[in-house]
Amino acid sequence: MKSAVTISLVEEARGGPFVLWDGLESGCRTARELGFDAVEIFTPAPDAIEPSMLRRLLDAEGLRLAAVGTGAGWVKHRLTLALPDAARRQAACDFIRQIIDFAGPFGAPAIIGSMQGRSGEGVDRPTALGYLADGLETLGAHAAQHGVPLLYEPLNRYETDQVTRVADGLALLDRLSTRNVRLLCDLFHMNIEEVDVAAALRCAGDRVGHIHFVDSNRRAIGFGHLDPRPVVAALREIGYRGYLSAEAFPWPDSRSAAEQTIRAFRYVTGVP
Ligand code: LER
Numbered sequence: 044m045k046s047a048v049t050i051s052l053v054e055e056a057r058g059g060p061f062v063l064w065d066g067l068e069s070g071c072r073t074a075r076e077l078g079f080d081a082v083e084i085f086t087p088a089p090d091a092i093e094p095s096m097l098r099r100l101l102d103a104e105g106l107r108l109a110a111v112g113t114g115a116g117w118v119k120h121r122l123t124l125a126l127p128d129a130a131r132r133q134a135a136c137d138f139i140r141q142i143i144d145f146a147g148p149f150g151a152p153a154i155i156g157s158m159q160g161r162s163g164e165g166v167d168r169p170t171a172l173g174y175l176a177d178g179l180e181t182l183g184a185h186a187a188q189h190g191v192p193l194l195y196e197p198l199n200r201y202e203t204d205q206v207t208r209v210a211d212g213l214a215l216l217d218r219l220s221t222r223n224v225r226l227l228c229d230l231f232h233m234n235i236e237e238v239d240v241a242a243a244l245r246c247a248g249d250r251v252g253h254i255h256f257v258d259s260n261r262r263a264i265g266f267g268h269l270d271p272r273p274v275v276a277a278l279r280e281i282g283y284r285g286y287l288s289a290e291a292f293p294w295p296d297s298r299s300a301a302e303q304t305i306r307a308f309r310y311v312t313g314v315p
Pocket residue numbers: 114156157196198202229255290
């Protein structure tokens with residue numbers, strides 16, 4: 044298992060659960076100083092980061108790109124894959140596809156979290172879920188062209204009514220003809236929704252594609268009441284070799300949250 048830390052470049056998301064907030068250069072420097080393997084980036088737009096600049100930065104700091112979030116499509120443009128208007132759904136799909144094309148050459152998957160949307164006026168629940176499945180089908184197949192999966196993230200009940208639990212996430216993936224969509228399991232959401240976080244991970248097995256490594260209160264691991272040991276044991280059992288990526292509040296500040304994460308990562312995984 045490998046460590047990663049989130050960098051948010053989306054000003055509108057200030058106050059949100061991302062660890063590093065002071066730009067790419069500063070974020071990559073902090074990640075390297077603390078010994079993280081990779082960074083996960085929350086980008087404001089598919090073209091907000093010059094790829095050659097990011098490549099130089101990652102190479103210089105000896106880091107990988109773990110994943111790229113697409114949620115700015117929602118935060119900045121109010122787009123989701125479940126909107127009743129077909130043109131707006133297509134715009135959401137285009138936004139995500141362009142982020143897949145940005146991240147793919149780095150070997151990094153894109154994340155669909157808040158872009159999954161929810162039911163509402165003009166879209167009942169089965170219809171919203173059908174729209175989401177259509178989006179995952181198209182975008183999962185598109186990501187395969189880069190040799191990377193697409194990550195789909197169940198969220199807690201206060202953020203979506205599409206899929207909140209791993210079991211329902213697996214059922215959704217089973218509806219697709221593409222096998223290229225994997226689950227992003229966020230321990231904060233799971234702590235709210237699952238009966239047993241470790242058991243849910245065991246159930247997901249090789250469909251687990253990424254982990255948001257965060258405590259029960261969305262602070263860095265160790266600052267809440269989640270016991271990460273059974274979680275990591277379950278991940279070992281299923282042969283998970285991906286990232287434990289810190290998507291947590293910068294509490295009490297960014298540096299302390301990052302330091303706490305890497306300390307906990309080393310302690311619980313035994314990875315130096
Ligand atoms: C995104 O990874 C996430 O966990 C959502 O809660 C976004 O707000």
